[in-house]
Amino acid sequence: MLEKKEIAQLKAFAAEIRMGILEQLRAKGVGHAGGSMSIADVLAVLYGKEMSYKVDDPNWADRDRVVCSKGHAGPALYATLALKGFFPYEQLLTLNQPKTMLPSHCDHSKTPGIDMTTGSLGQGVSLAVGSALACKLQGRSNRVFVFVGDGECNEGQVWEAAMFAAAHGLDNMTWLLDNNKKQLDGTVEEILDTGDLSEKFAAFGFNSVRIDGHDVEAIYDTIHDYDRACGKPQMIVLDTVKGKGVADIEAMPSNHSITVPYDDATRWMAELAEEVKALREEA
């Protein structure tokens, strides 16, 4: 259970992450807004409260791992890592510039704090499974968190990895499924209806729950209180809104990757800054 103060702090952190995402997209004028904004609240819980990590030692062997299998949400992780001090905040202005340390899709070799290189959908989940298996075999007590998209579940590899994770009892894994209901060409329902993903993963052998993916309290409780004694990997289907946090982006029918006019972004960031200010006062 989080204290009221902590809830306000995590909400403020989430809003700051969203500002950081917009900072990057404003600088470049374009980018993956929708699926970055939708996972900001989970990232706030992970990096603001739940996870063990060392900013000055990003490859610390016993850290909790984060694999962003939906690699296009890189800007959300970059904002989070910059706010936590893994690299200077100013680096966010270099997103997708030549020789940047922040490419569109996550790259372990370029960015401190990024645990796996991802981008070709479906591949990150297997990487995370390999990481979780290795950590178990090495006797580590850490956890591996993997972000997977609902559209990404179109990929067969996701289900291969799910079968393996359950069959091998990888209870050190938590899959965070960003169920924002949209993929590039339209809604998940109309492109390739995945059905009830929580039920599907439960059938695959996961301990599966569905929660509000923007409720930091629910997110924290579900992750923190997970009883690994069940011997199953955890699936948290996060009921989210693509583009969450900025009404204009949320309202766009297609917001996977959007052009970001400088003035609009500045206005959105100012609104978020007000939100952060209010939450900080509350905290």
Add this chain to the structure above:
Amino acid sequence: MKIIYDGSMGEKELRNIFRDTLIDLVEKDPTIVYLDADLMGCMGTGPWAKQHPDRAINCGIAEADMVGIACGMAAEGYRPIMHTFGPFASRRCYDQLFLSAGYAGNDVTVVGGDPGVCAALNGGTHMPFEDTALFRLIPGSTIVEVTDYAILESVMRQLPYLPGVKYIRVDRKKAKPVYEMGGEAPIGKGIVLREGADITIIASGIMVQEALEAAKVLEAEGIEATVVDMFTVKPLDTELVLQCAEKTGAMVVAENHNRIGGLCSAVADALVENGAKAAVEFVAVFERYGEVGTREYLQEACGLTAGDIVAKARKALARK
């Protein structure tokens, strides 16, 4: 490497060497881990694997996932060696090999079994003539095609410790030994099996033995052939290729693979890039799929026999 070739078939199967070397590697190095995609039975590793679930992982019939898992383990400090049949170890999971392994910098060793016509009775669906080409395209990759028992053991001991994506192309059945066991075959160095001034035959895998037989036939005709076992396809021993081209001026490249993208292409690239002058002919598969049949039948059908090498050698000599 001490050469002992006499044309006779060995007693062991290559898979026995694979298994025994693998077990030895695992016992000596806690970072070595073995993954398979439900084909442990084909390599004889099954009973041992069952006793060592922490070091031998059966990923089921899910090659893409196996590559990802191996890469995830590599990121955590392991040196994974994964096996499945050649087509499933290359075409089936190519994007995973290219990105999760190569691009992401996760160093893994891939063993592709039953190369080319060695797939024999499993037929066209299981017959890879493209695997070397695909692996060559991965930046920083290393590719070995196994000649016999000694080469297999030697490369298995070296490859896990090299960076990048490493590919071992190997048959699992009996082979005609070319080398005495126990020697070290340095990766990236071709081995000259015999010297001759008239023509060079550069071969890999099962075509090495065919090349040695072809050299005997040519010798009877008064043609002296140099035979090179180019067991490392990448990085190619360019220096040796150029030396041979200069010395003999004629060359046959022989491989149990498509003419495009494998050893034939690698040698041709080396010759062209260095402005070497040589009459070159290829003995390889071209513009066709595999089919079912015995290895002997398929070698005939695909033009991969000693006789094919002799014929191409005569052609190259005529153009010299």
